[in-house]
Amino acid sequence: MHLAIVQTDPAFGEPAANVREALSLMEGTIADLFVLPELFNTGYNFTDPKEAALLAEPPTGPTFQALSGFAKKRNCFVVYGFAEKADVPFNAAALVGPQGLVGLYRKVHLYHKETTLFAPGDLGFPVFPLPFGNVGMMVCFDWLFPESARSLALRGADLIAHPSNLVMPHCPDAMVTRCLENRVFSATANRIGTEDRGGLSLSFIGKSEIVTPRGEILCRLGEREPGIAVREVDLMLSRRKSINEWNDLFRDRKPAQYERD
């Protein structure tokens, strides 16, 4: 299958323009699955809960309409991050395909001021079977909690689609560890640019990347430019958890020896 990561530079509070910009990056690329950044339609740096609530959309809102239209026209799938409307909104990611909405993930580990804007995710780490393999989602800061990727892998994910708005420097290298320890693919789609709002300036680090179960970085975009990268990958490689004649990374786990939560 062909896997694409899309790195954008959204303008805060301009969802229609941001969706257009993303689609224009995607139009020229043939892929089976496109992964877009976290909150790619709204921007990130909400000053207060009212702003987040105002820009939140239901899972079948205008952003969904535009991206599921693309998915239908192109017979492909798209993962994207958006603010999901609710009494307290969720920092969510949607997986859409030719038939519409396939699944939803709500960010479990909220970062920084997000804790004052969003409710923590309550859907666990679901995994969705697609024609080319099983896809699960995690969002940005989830990377720092090994339980996120582990939960997805234990539920059978072959690929972790990882919409992000990274500001800290460590994630791109740490995703190599996440892929190695779980023998899965990852596709981190990050944004670039700076948002200076309400006295808080945040700069996003780009470096969107695709990593294999062997820890190879297949591609990594730059730190300052929007862009798109596509790679052909065989997601079935993630089904093989053995790394030599004696070790299978999943059979070798020893839950009885681990500290329980």
Next chain:
Amino acid sequence: MHLAIVQTDPAFGEPAANVREALSLMEGTIADLFVLPELFNTGYNFTDPKEAALLAEPPTGPTFQALSGFAKKRNCFVVYGFAEKADVPFNAAALVGPQGLVGLYRKVHLYHKETTLFAPGDLGFPVFPLPFGNVGMMVCFDWLFPESARSLALRGADLIAHPSNLVMPHCPDAMVTRCLENRVFSATANRIGTEDRGGLSLSFIGKSEIVTPRGEILCRLGEREPGIAVREVDLMLSRRKSINEWNDLFRDRKPAQYERD
């Protein structure tokens, strides 16, 4: 406290000489805790279970006598890997101090042919309070299972002492992820050299290192030379799991959302 990592080049099957070599590296260094490699006294590449059983020692055997003698004389602590005598031996690590044996760890995740030589560890991931902080142990391949370091951190480890005989390339960089995600220190003591025995040639990658809870590599030794490095660290820094005003990496965990074992 002063933390030392000792990188050795043991000769297979020569425990007395290997202990002497290690002590001669340690003699010139003042430290509160020294960490030595996995199976540092015996070498690694056992051809069959009989060889492993023959070179195994009880926890109070000659290797213990030598290192606890050093610990008493120097009023310090030492972590080292050795084959622990049992019906089927364990690939173990011992923590010794001025008063003798403090604690034992038995490697939970056995690598490669070790699975035919040793019994898997049955002590979980214990943590031991020392005057300068809480120390837990894991051995080599345990690094690839995020549950190892997580278990130690959840049990209160400030420092992960990590005797190793690494042959794969990824661990030194992955330990940065382990320290970041758990906000702990790590001290990986690896060996160098090649052991070509029974048709299996193994080369060990060196790169022993000390990493901080912020993911800084304080020191990393070379790939080809024995050596020792010592750094002054404040293990209490690992008690602070908050990374900003809103996030505490341990309080932010959401076990109810994780896939259970």
